[in-house]
Amino acid sequence: MSRWANTLPDREEVLEMKRKAIIREAAKVFNRRGSHGATLDDVALRLGVSKAALYRYVQSKQDLLYACHEEAMEIARECMDKGEDEGRNGLEKIQIGMSGYLREMIGTMGVPVLILEENALTGTQADHIIALRDDFEKRMRRLVEEGISDGSILTLNPKLAMFMLLGAVHWVTKWYSPDGPWTAEDVAEALIEMATRGLAAHPSERLTAGIHN
Amino acid sequence: MSRWANTLPDREEVLEMKRKAIIREAAKVFNRRGSHGATLDDVALRLGVSKAALYRYVQSKQDLLYACHEEAMEIARECMDKGEDEGRNGLEKIQIGMSGYLREMIGTMGVPVLILEENALTGTQADHIIALRDDFEKRMRRLVEEGISDGSILTLNPKLAMFMLLGAVHWVTKWYSPDGPWTAEDVAEALIEMATRGLAAHPSERLTAGIHN
């Protein structure tokens, strides 16, 4: 019989929690040192275990890198879903989606990996991540096009606008520190407000986010 | 006596040209593969020489990486000079400076290294590059503040605005290809117009850059 009313994680769950912990810690190291510069010894050290222990949870360094990218893309997908669901026009959908994405990336996940270096992944793993990324970018571009159609965004090149927003968001992982004065929420709100204002058909006359005042 | 009216480069000049060629090619490889993932064999191969040949022109891989960053920062400095010189207010200074910077980065230099990974450089070399980068960022932030004072930019957080613009610009090196349909000039003009519109106190009602129409 199960004791403690099944509130304690069983073996399977503990295994999965440890795997998640490895992925998150690895993501930070990959992000800061680059995928080749990051060492498994370093990841292991931060988790207080030996490198060999990691191999009970991941098959290889590549497998780990792949898992990091998959998680990041999964978060991106969910945020896009939310944006498409809740936004009332193209611009709003983008704002909701991107600010959620940014918040998750620098908040919950704590500055994860985002930049896919050439040759860091190979074969079907590389193909899969690139396909996910392309989907994400295509979806975002569609939202820009939608915004142009519905009049919330002014006439501009959707692909370029998509890349501009993506750059502004992704770059945050290069300078943001959770120990600084700004929370993830603060940054996400203020940055997205400012960046999307450049696309808006009718830009607000002032910025409302807390950071700006 | 000198023949060909001194139009031929002498030994010193050839040496310097080769060194520059190495730096540019290395910058691309560093940018795409990360500083640890890039191999000197790869750089040498692209230049059609052997790895050992590189060592006549650079002392070490670190030395080469350092030179890449120094060149990038030197270009940034010059573009900021030009912006401060020619712009009539804070916003214009930023627009001129940043579009020049972007044009140089993806045009002349052909997508160079921009992202400084943790521990990629060490000691005084790291200190120097970080100091140059901090100067650059501080200068940009000052221009945002100037824009707010002179009324060309609306009230916002200068540091965040600076990071937003920097992200939009730096991210270009991740997707831009000189072989694509857009020239470096096209991209620089259109991207800066869009990104800085988010800061403008009086945003234009339409975008004029060629790409957008």
Add this chain to the structure above:
DNA sequence: CACACAAGTTACCGGATAGTCACTGAAGGG
């Protein structure tokens, strides 16, 4: 032609690090 010297090559060394393997210690069941 002989010489000097610069440019570049091939072959190698050594250090760092991904990945493996035999072992240890702890926990649970009979």
Add this chain to the structure above:
DNA sequence: CCCTTCAGTGACTATCCGGTAACTTGTGTG
């Protein structure tokens, strides 16, 4: 109390790549 299982360790191997050294080729000069 032993036996099994499994998380984790330390020591090892293999490989990749930065860096070096001895050698070769090419070029300008007297």
